[in-house]
Amino acid sequence: MRSNGRTDEHQLRPLSASFGVLSRADGSSRFGFGTTEVLASVFGPKEVRIRDEKIDSATLQISVRPLNGLSGPLHRLAERQLRDLIEAAVLASIHPRSAIQVTIQVTGDDGCFMSAAVNAASLALLDAGVAQRHLLASVTLAFDPNGTLLLDPSLKELETAKSVHTFTFSNSNDAVIAGVSSEGVYSQDEYKQACTVAQQACATIHSFYRKTMEQKLAPQ
Amino acid sequence: MVNPDTFKKLHPQEFHRRFLGKGVRPDGREGLMIDLLNLTLVTPNRIHRNCKRKCARSNGWNTVICGIKAEVAVPDTNHPTTGYLVPNVDFPPICGSQFKPTAPGEFTQSVSEMVYRVVKGNNILDLETLCIEGGKAVWVLYADIVFLNYEGNAVDAALLAFTAALKDTKLPVAVYSDVEGTVRADAADRSVSLDVKRVPFGATFGIFEQDGGAKMAMADPTDEEEAVLISSVTVVVDGESQELMGTFGAQVPIDLMDQCIGQAKKRATAIKKL
Amino acid sequence: MALDSKRIKGPEKSFVPLPLLVQSTPTPTPTSTKTKGRIDGRGTDEVRPLFATTRLVRQASGSAFVEVGGVKVVCAVYGPKPVPASKVQDHHSGGRISCDVRLSPFAALKRKQFMKEPAEHSLSNNLHTALLPSLLLAHLPKSQIDIHIQILQAQNPTSIPPNAFVSSLSLLLAPCITAASLALADAQIEMMDSVVGCNLGIYRNPSTQKLFWMVDCTEEEIETRSNGGGVWVGNCVVGVMPSIGKVTGLVMDGDIGDVGFVMEAVQVCVDACAKIHEVVVKKALIESAQAKE
Numbered sequence: 001m002r003s004n005g006r007t008d009e010h011q012l013r014p015l016s017a018s019f020g021v022l023s024r025a026d027g028s029s030r031f032g033f034g035t036t037e038v039l040a041s042v043f044g045p046k047e048v049r050i051r052d053e054k055i056d057s058a059t060l061q062i063s064v065r066p067l068n069g070l071s072g073p074l075h076r077l078a079e080r081q082l083r084d085l086i087e088a089a090v091l092a093s094i095h096p097r098s099a100i101q102v103t104i105q106v107t108g109d110d111g112c113f114m115s116a117a118v119n120a121a122s123l124a125l126l127d128a129g130v131a132q133r134h135l136l137a138s139v140t141l142a143f144d145p146n147g148t149l150l151l152d153p154s155l156k157e158l159e160t161a162k163s164v165h166t167f168t169f170s171n172s173n174d175a176v177i178a179g180v181s182s183e184g185v186y187s188q189d190e191y192k193q194a195c196t197v198a199q200q201a202c203a204t205i206h207s208f209y210r211k212t213m214e215q216k217l218a219p220q
Numbered sequence: 221m222v223n224p225d226t227f228k229k230l231h232p233q234e235f236h237r238r239f240l241g242k243g244v245r246p247d248g249r250e251g252l253m254i255d256l257l258n259l260t261l262v263t264p265n266r267i268h269r270n271c272k273r274k275c276a277r278s279n280g281w282n283t284v285i286c287g288i289k290a291e292v293a294v295p296d297t298n299h300p301t302t303g304y305l306v307p308n309v310d311f312p313p314i315c316g317s318q319f320k321p322t323a324p325g326e327f328t329q330s331v332s333e334m335v336y337r338v339v340k341g342n343n344i345l346d347l348e349t350l351c352i353e354g355g356k357a358v359w360v361l362y363a364d365i366v367f368l369n370y371e372g373n374a375v376d377a378a379l380l381a382f383t384a385a386l387k388d389t390k391l392p393v394a395v396y397s398d399v400e401g402t403v404r405a406d407a408a409d410r411s412v413s414l415d416v417k418r419v420p421f422g423a424t425f426g427i428f429e430q431d432g433g434a435k436m437a438m439a440d441p442t443d444e445e446e447a448v449l450i451s452s453v454t455v456v457v458d459g460e461s462q463e464l465m466g467t468f469g470a471q472v473p474i475d476l477m478d479q480c481i482g483q484a485k486k487r488a489t490a491i492k493k494l
Numbered sequence: 495m496a497l498d499s500k501r502i503k504g505p506e507k508s509f510v511p512l513p514l515l516v517q518s519t520p521t522p523t524p525t526s527t528k529t530k531g532r533i534d535g536r537g538t539d540e541v542r543p544l545f546a547t548t549r550l551v552r553q554a555s556g557s558a559f560v561e562v563g564g565v566k567v568v569c570a571v572y573g574p575k576p577v578p579a580s581k582v583q584d585h586h587s588g589g590r591i592s593c594d595v596r597l598s599p600f601a602a603l604k605r606k607q608f609m610k611e612p613a614e615h616s617l618s619n620n621l622h623t624a625l626l627p628s629l630l631l632a633h634l635p636k637s638q639i640d641i642h643i644q645i646l647q648a649q650n651p652t653s654i655p656p657n658a659f660v661s662s663l664s665l666l667l668a669p670c671i672t673a674a675s676l677a678l679a680d681a682q683i684e685m686m687d688s689v690v691g692c693n694l695g696i697y698r699n700p701s702t703q704k705l706f707w708m709v710d711c712t713e714e715e716i717e718t719r720s721n722g723g724g725v726w727v728g729n730c731v732v733g734v735m736p737s738i739g740k741v742t743g744l745v746m747d748g749d750i751g752d753v754g755f756v757m758e759a760v761q762v763c764v765d766a767c768a769k770i771h772e773v774v775v776k777k778a779l780i781e782s783a784q785a786k787e
Contacts, residue, residue: 081470088470168470175475178471181468185463291604293505312596313642314644329500360504362600364600366644368644369554371552
């Protein structure tokens with residue numbers, strides 16, 4: 001039995017997703033793993049500051065806001081990782097000399113906010129109608145002190161974890177890790193195990209995206 | 221016929237692609253996955269020695285100095301016997317014209333955070349050993365990693381400097397006095413070396429696409445090469461146990477990732493010998 | 495500690511441990527009781543050995559490293575590079591230089607926060623003043639030269655009582671000037687002559703009230719406030735172009751009040767700089783030039 005009522009190590013918390021939650025943004029979404037919730041907004045393509053202008057593609061402006069307190073190095077790294085992921089997904093070259101702004105606001109943090117941020121950003125870009133090569137799905141996994149692999153750990157589980165891994169996969173090619181960020185101490189075998197489980201979990205999230213989108217489009 | 225330098229400035233992407241297509245690097249290094257160690261660990265005969273600290277100079281042309289300062293602080297009430305290890309990476313404007321004398325930007329902060337993620341907790345050092353008096357006083361180790369010359373691949377260089385400095389750090393015997401509530405130590409005393417459990421080595425690989433669309437990795441990219449890569453991946457390996465201590469990366473095929481991990485392990489073993 | 499959200503945070507406050515209480519108290523003989531000679535046995539006009547080299551920072555147009563006593567300074571020069579059109583004020587005047595001096599967090603005994611300290615600003619400004627006359631900026635219109643200095647170590651770790659941090663201006667300014675000028679030469683920027691810096695401590699004999707000087711004071715000599723039987727009253731730092739014998743910058747502080755003595759002190763510094771130039775700086779310059787060939 002896991003801390004938040006889950007029965008299986010490889011079980012995700014209940015997923016939640018909604019589109020168009022902000023009225024002024026070009027696209028927005030909310031994504032949650034249980035009580036971990038992230039709000040993402042997308043503006044763009046819009047005007048870019050001359051300093052940041054790229055002549056052959058759109059400039060991605062990413063900002064990550066914490067649940068409380070000031071943002072720090074943690075959030076800058078999250079921004080950099082998100083930029084790497086989104087740059088590869090978005091067809092930025094069809095909007096040269098413009099900016100696409102993605103803002104991530106954490107609204108509830110019970111572990112795995114980075115994964116939720118990736119998922120929310122991907123959905124918000126979809127909602128804004130920004131052309132993308134693929135959709136991204138991300139999950140976080142952790143090895144507990146006994147070496148058991150836990151999918152989608154809560155904050156409490158993360159506290160005692162031996163190592164934590166965040167994997168992102170795209171829906172176009174699951175032989176390529178779209179993004180990975182691991183910390184803690186772990187062996188190569190553990191890493192491979194985490195990667196395989198993450199691959200499957202990301203497939204679940206991708207089908208969840210599809211279901212949510214179908215529900216949204218169904219009444220129209 | 222265009223002069224190579226001009227060509228490089230005008231078409232950086234194409235310039236590097238032509239080299240890489242032939243399996244050669246612009247700076248004369250051969251091979252892509254072949255590991256190249258161009259590393260000097262300079263024991264500081266004339267660079268540094270204040271308090272409890274030390275410097276290291278590292279890979280290629282990066283020049284990095286890591287100074288470790290030990291100070292005394294009150295421990296966190298939740299962890300009364302745990303010391304602090306505070307790594308910070310700084311890119312002052314001296315190390316390259318792209319760095320401005322302003323507050324640290326996204327790049328600097330994210331490199332700091334990556335180093336912090338690798339060394340935080342009890343990963344490197346049993347922080348309990350930094351305890352002077354439970355609940356009253358612990359050591360704080362400030363590891364300030366300053367780049368003097370930056371030419372790409374920041375994380376590897378920063379980690380290398382950090383590891384070298386930490387291994388060299390020696391603390392004085394500290395005495396806590398209940399009456400005064402102060403900690404005293406002989407400034408010239410250097411008798412306690414740290415019990416460094418793991419020695420993290422970073423190995424960064426640049427991922428680039430070949431003509432056919434196949435993805436390849438090259439070890440230790442320079443800053444010029446970084447500009448034309450599609451992404452990069454950093455693997456941190458413990459030189460002692462060969463365990464992994466962190467991976468950061470994007471756009472890596474799974475099998476290439478395995479290759480990178482293998483190379484990183486080899487490299488950690490090679491560096492350890494130095 | 496001021497809140498700095500852009501760095502990895504440590505505890506809110508931390509301290510350098512106090513020195514041990516001396517158990518057996520053999521009355522610590524302060525060096526001040528020595529009546530003759532300097533703490534390290536140098537003559538009054540003798541400078542400490544100085545190490546200088548160039549080409550340390552490959553990214554820069556020119557760079558230099560200078561070490562004297564416990565002070566270690568790296569300087570890198572970037573440029574000349576064009577000033578952005580929006581910042582060009584008039585098209586007739588020459589180029590300009592910007593000086594930026596930074597203390598590394600680990601440079602002094604107490605860890606320095608990343609925020610700039612007033613001493614760093616004052617060092618930058620004084621350095622700017624001392625370098626300006628040596629450069630032919632009229633030849634570089636609409637361009638800028640950036641001079642960045644990183645102070646790796648600001649004091650000798652063993653020689654100083656841990657509670658003291660000298661307002662290190664006089665100790666640091668001289669090596670900064672020497673390093674910056676070397677780096678400018680290494681960057682092959684036109685100048686009248688290389689500038690060499692030297693400091694001088696001024697002391698008063700307590701019995702006769704007469705002033706006397708000591709060239710190239712160490713932090714210890716200033717900190718103990720007494721030397722060679724005198725009491726420390728002030729400091730003087732001079733930047734000199736030794737080949738043409740011109741003073742480019744002069745910073746003086748303390749209770750001196752004797753113009754004739756000031757003139758004498760400056761002259762002594764000029765002579766000391768000439769010596770440093772002859773022995774060390776020239777060699778570094780020749781090495782730099784040879785490496786370029």
